[in-house]
Amino acid sequence: MMKRKEHEKGSRSISILEPIALDLKKKKTKTRSSRKDNGVGGSDKSRPGKKRHHVIPYDMQVETLIRLPGKSLMKFLCVSKTWYSLIRSQRFVASYYAAKPSRFVAAFTNCVLADPKRLFVFSGEEEEEENSSSSLVANLDMTIPSVTLSHGSFKYSSVHGFMACNDGTTFIICNPSTGQVITFPCKATGTRLGYDPVGDQFKALTLLTSRFDHLHNPSLMCTHEVITLGRGGRVVSRSRFTSPPYDPITMGLTINGFMYYGASLPLREDNLFLVCFDVRNERILSFIPTPTDALVWQGFSSLIEYKGKLAFVVPNCQGLSFDRFDLWILEDVTKHEWSRQSFQLPLSLPFTVGMGQRMISQGTNKAGEIIFSPAILPGRAQPFYVFYFNPVTNKTRRVRIHGVADTEDFWSRYGLTDTCCASFLPQHADTSLFFCV
Template identity: 30%
Template sequence: MNKGRMNLKQVDFKLKQCQSIAQVVSSDQIEIMEAKVDNSSTLFKLKKRRSSPLIMGSFLGLALTQQNRIKRRRRTKKTTRITRRSRDTSEIPLDLLIEILCRLPGKYLARFKCVSKQWSSLISPRYFCELLFTTTRGKQQPHLYMCLVDDDEKSALLSMSATSPDNTCFVVDQDLSIPAMGGYFLNIFHGLICFTVRKKACVYNPSTGHRLTLPMIKPDIRADRGQVMYIKRHYMGYDPVDNKHKLLCTIVMYRDRLFNLKSEHWVFVLEAGGSWKKVVPHEIYRPHAPFAVGQYCISASVVHYLAWHDMYTCAIVSFDFRSEELTTIIAPDDVRANMSIPALEMKADLIEYGGKVAIFEHSNLKIEGMVVLWVLEDAEKKEWSKRSLVLQPCQRHLVQYTEFIVKGTTRDGKVILAPFEMHYGFYILCYDLGSNGLSKVDIKGVPHRWFDKECYFDLRLMDENESLFYLET
């Protein structure tokens, strides 16, 4: 105990001595700066007094050496820890690593391809995208894309995400505007967005930011006197056998009121070196013009859209991306009943209802609060079923003063109705076919320059996981 106490006292004494020596060193430095060079006696005294800090220097050198040893030891431990961690990561089974990647936030997967060659080889192939699509299907919030085009041909492509579990509000989270984007008919399939840039089609992947501009089509049909090209529509689909995405383009020429109607169709395979190929129709093929709003419905590898053969004949046109064949089914006469010129008066479009193609006709929604649902029960036998729906009286005010257009269906089967003009406020309505009820969904965060101005718009709803399906594009 006495030796321990003496050691502590000695250590305390040495510390005080070092502190006093440090004070002397600092004061001597000031005196040296103030001393004159020619005063040799003064310099001699100062040098003599500075001999004592040599003891302090030995202590400091020992301390620095010990400190460097500690730092080297820490660096060695850190390097060993990193090496062990990388070794542990490389030992993760491949199937387990794929499962982990499938459960990571999807918006980061495109960036994770830069982590390593191994991760890039796992994330890029099509089978991983299909596995990701299957694993996360129905587990994420839907995403809304809106395209706006004004009279000055200024455009904006906005991405919006739901901010509430019941999807009653969407907020703009990203501006995906692309220069010279002139089309406002959006087509979205497997996360790929198709629109037009001047006279060319453009396919855009919002997950990766990649854009593919397709070559311009040189149609075989020629405009007669007084006839112009009025319509050019694009529809995307998927060939599951060849495992390829394809694009269908319908070109239409006609005079006023669909007189002298001409149409032709072209297919583009989304792959390196792809080119447009003209579709050879059947002998019984009749020219047609797609509905102005451009809505469509996809089931398996077939895309369906409504079209007019003339001002009075409405039909469902189907195109199989596998066989690249066109088929047409004439809509029931009752669909266009009580309309003098159905092509100008009828308000309808295609939706998916219970896994079947259906016509959602809402010409009397504004006045009578009623819609009629025509379901194609059997395409081969051309059998239809009819169902009339009457809106609840307490919700009639939502549709009495505005014209609406159909913009597809939600994940739970609700029909999306968008106001024909949205420059006074941005929102959509969701029509529940089961309860005949409407729910209003607000759209917030749209730039103020789009308010109180005439503009065209188009929007599409898509699950967030669908945007990850085609990461390699």
């Protein structure tokens, strides 16, 4: 209840700030009218009744604007050229993101057998561990029709403020903060989104060579397509390059301008490694060997960023659940050095290979807690829980995410009838906000 009151209070404060833009625009129009009435070209001294136009200091404008949500800032770009330049400036962008709390994104879609098909995207504010409650509130930001993902396929990823997913050969990128949706066709499935922080560019990587091609020719070189996105999500260019043969087996993860994903040699499931793709230079930089127990088939390994480094979370399954997991950390990307830590959970989490319940990890929060979330919705109108594990204190806490399809009314309204594939993306920064314009 306290969390909801604080949320409502925050919403009221935002609504009070939004009319500032309209007031400034009215004052600007009134000042121009006053100039016409007093004659053009006259000095201030010859017009004693003229009201002077007072300019709000830059710092005060920034302090006002950084308190507003992204959707309001997108509207305020049209107020004036001054505000457009201010909001788009690097100085304002840095101040805006420094002031924003960490957010999470929860998303799910009906399974391929369900009808109708729709992607649901929720988001909410995360809390620090010491101030955390046993529940958080998620708001439904957007729904995208005609999108479905089958169980066990490549699902969702969070890349520099965008959430990306594949629906067959259609690649979908959406921004929960602004409601923007970018959809474009790809020439193969399994497209991955990367970000180049130097050039401030998003690029989508598609492997055109399939496993079927390697069945006939295991030594066939892999052909890739790179799609570069511009402002507003426009496709700026498409290019191709080749690399030694491999088959991808995990979704991608971008860290500091490099995209990583698990792979194997064609027809060799016992020879696994990481592919490192240089987003800026559009080339495969290296193939990184992985320990035998780090990268495991059938979704047992989750690729996450842990304290700025690439890591694998590998559950030690006993039957249909696990209460232990290993954390493999890539300590040196150049030397290919790995470290391993093993942890004991105070409770067992479900993990089935088929269509049943499974808890997976898709990242950590600012406190360094490793987060486990359901790969599918727990059931019709059931509570949506995520588990936060602190590797320093070895403590686990269960947090309910209110609002994620946890009522009968929600299921009936949207006609949810089948298994719904889900993802929970922590630390989803709204850093793509200014890429949209």
